[in-house]
Amino acid sequence: MLKLGKLSGHTDKLFVVDQQDVVKGVLPLSRLLTHSPILFVADAMVTDFVQFQVDQDASEASRAFERYDLISAPVVDSKGRLQGRLCVDSILDFIREENDEDRLIQAGVSEEEDLFSSVWKSARNRWSWLLINVTTAFLSTRIIGLFEDTILQLVALASLMPIIAATGGNTGNQTSILIIRSLALGQITPLNVRRLIRKELSLALLNGTFIGLVVGSVAYFLYRDQALAGVMALAMFLNLLVAVVAGLAIPLLRHKFDKDPAAGATVMLTSITDAMGFFIFLGLASVFLL
Amino acid sequence: MLKLGKLSGHTDKLFVVDQQDVVKGVLPLSRLLTHSPILFVADAMVTDFVQFQVDQDASEASRAFERYDLISAPVVDSKGRLQGRLCVDSILDFIREENDEDRLIQAGVSEEEDLFSSVWKSARNRWSWLLINVTTAFLSTRIIGLFEDTILQLVALASLMPIIAATGGNTGNQTSILIIRSLALGQITPLNVRRLIRKELSLALLNGTFIGLVVGSVAYFLYRDQALAGVMALAMFLNLLVAVVAGLAIPLLRHKFDKDPAAGATVMLTSITDAMGFFIFLGLASVFLL
Structure with missing residues (x-):
């Protein structure tokens, strides 16, 4: 992932996986910058991190983003294998849409309609x-x-x-x-x-x-x-x-x-x-x- | 700011200021990691960035965070001097509160009341x-x-x-x-x-x-x-x-x-x-x- 090229947006941490793609920990960029370069990834990574299941409810995820002030988090399948990444910008959009939707539905206007x-x-x-x-x-x-x-x-x-x-x-x-x-x-x-x-x-x-x-x-x-x-x-x-x-x-x-x-x-x-x-x-x- | 200690949470970029504290650019951590270490800050920094005025409306700021997918941004005074940092976690809280408030006010329940x-x-x-x-x-x-x-x-x-x-x-x-x-x-x-x-x-x-x-x-x-x-x-x-x-x-x-x-x-x-x-x-x- 880190090849002296560009990192994709909202990368605040790298996900550390084993050979089966199972997420073992996360490595915040800030740690990468502030740790001595001779450390192993396994020693620098954080093993106590928040991850989401692919079939988890989006509103649950959005509450976790708020509670733990997350920027990005790995999404894994039932075996813990990395399937994707969830970022705070999608959560922001989700919260806005969810709120809008609720309000329109309560008033009897379908969510697809706009002005x-x-x-x-x-x-x-x-x-x-x-x-x-x-x-x-x-x-x-x-x-x-x-x-x-x-x-x-x-x-x-x-x-x-x-x-x-x-x-x-x-x-x-x-x-x-x-x-x-x-x-x-x-x-x-x-x-x-x-x-x-x-x-x-x-x-x-x-x-x-x-x-x-x-x-x-x-x-x-x-x-x-x-x-x-x-x-x-x-x-x-x-x-x-x-x-x-x-x-x-x-x-x-x-x-x-x-x-x-x-x-x-x-x-x-x-x-x-x-x-x-x-x-x-x-x-x-x-x-x-x- | 970068003294091989800890970076504060939500640091996705460093703010580059001159001697009068005027913000000149931002240096994303991802650039720090992917650029050659012999470059000058002035050459690596991004000069086209979003910043907010101290007296700017919070809902304007929250729309900018959504539009530009920001994680953090500098807050400056009228002379462009760095006054603080606005992070996406505060924006998330702000959007939630603003939405709640609107809905309660519309129904005639004061925002301070909860269940x-x-x-x-x-x-x-x-x-x-x-x-x-x-x-x-x-x-x-x-x-x-x-x-x-x-x-x-x-x-x-x-x-x-x-x-x-x-x-x-x-x-x-x-x-x-x-x-x-x-x-x-x-x-x-x-x-x-x-x-x-x-x-x-x-x-x-x-x-x-x-x-x-x-x-x-x-x-x-x-x-x-x-x-x-x-x-x-x-x-x-x-x-x-x-x-x-x-x-x-x-x-x-x-x-x-x-x-x-x-x-x-x-x-x-x-x-x-x-x-x-x-x-x-x-x-x-x-x-x-x-």
């Missing part, structure tokens, strides 16, 4: 997601259809119900985005899942009480109706619980069944918080207000 | 955003309050209106997330903004027609009312136009005024698409259906 894709390509690309959105929106609002009599008797419900639904969606998104990030960083272990669930549920109780009181007060201020304000506060409280449970469950379950925890998380989550928000609020209203 | 923050800290952190959400939700649904008479005369409107609002929010989000990404990647120049706006508007016309027809057909299937189906289709079409305009304008304007284009984009966007969705749909209904 300068043709109009037709973009349109077809977004239709499938929009259709899913429209379908879930129709399904969740069918709940409202069940309560049309209730709304006719108290039309204020029509302008209050979207508030319960939307706030639930936002809260659930906050929870799920934290979970998705922690799953991506490898922070979630079976051991701390229980602790995490307990924390997010306590948070939901606290937030639900606070936001429930705020929303109830505003409703009272607008309609001067104590019972309506109470139903509003209770529905808000319950829907925030639903939102946090869904925000926890969707990414964790998808992860458990080896699916991308981020894909479509927002769509699934908001259809649950919408449907349950309408159901809880209109249901409570039909029981307590009429 | 294992205390319940109280997390609660306070999320309240401010939830309150903003609740406030915008109340404001946008006040529009519905203006049309309570219309709803009393045709209660089907109550279950159809959230569909117009939600689909608008989703479409606008797709557009804004593409813009935010392109701004972050530095892809948007004054020159191609016009082209971009034309493309997204054509897309909105196409999507609006398609989704409008779908939504109108489903509404007809549910209520067997041609006029209602027509109003539904037209309102959907118009709100998708509103959504795309808002999805373009919010990040572009925030960027123009040197604000983070992502912060709160979702909240602002959905309050616009909600309010306009309710207004367009109920407004058209009160004109054409009653």
